Amino acid sequence: MLEYISIGQIVNTHGIKGEVKVYPLTDDINRFDQVNHVYVEEDNELKVLHVAGVKYIKNMVIIKFIGIDDVNSAEKLRNKYIKVHRKDTVKLPKDTYLICDLIGIEVRTESGEILGKVKDVLRTGSNDVFVVKSDDREILIPGLKSVFKKIDIDNEEIIVELPEGLV
Incomplete structure (x- = not known):
């Protein structure tokens, strides 16, 4: 089983202050409200990113990460998948599977x-x-x-x- 589970993909930047637009890969889009940190793969390693804030626009998630403070830094995250550790995934109801x-x-x-x-x-x-x-x-x-x-x-x-x- 996978140790890290993808919950979204960064598809674009949002604004000029380093926010990113995320396409959610989860049934419950509001699950991002409980996320304190995520991982993205960079140079074949997982890099931790701490979440400063989350908001929603239509069916997309806008996330601000600590330390990503401008559009150029946010642009480097484009197309990367946001992952959480398996222990941090949402608890699933009976007879429901990832x-x-x-x-x-x-x-x-x-x-x-x-x-x-x-x-x-x-x-x-x-x-x-x-x-x-x-x-x-x-x-x-x-x-x-x-x-x-x-x-x-x-x-x-x-x-x-x-x-x-x-x-």
């Missing part, structure tokens, strides 16, 4: 047929859709409780009961 923990897990039917591994999870309005890829095919499986019978992150297996006609 997408990064699902990627690469083997998916099989209740009868034991291997369908492939989770390649991606697409966020749609009503329910998530799991992209499951094998050597010869790609299947889109709706993320419904009626379909997913067992998700075992520790043993890296997902058991599904596919709806009639899906495959």
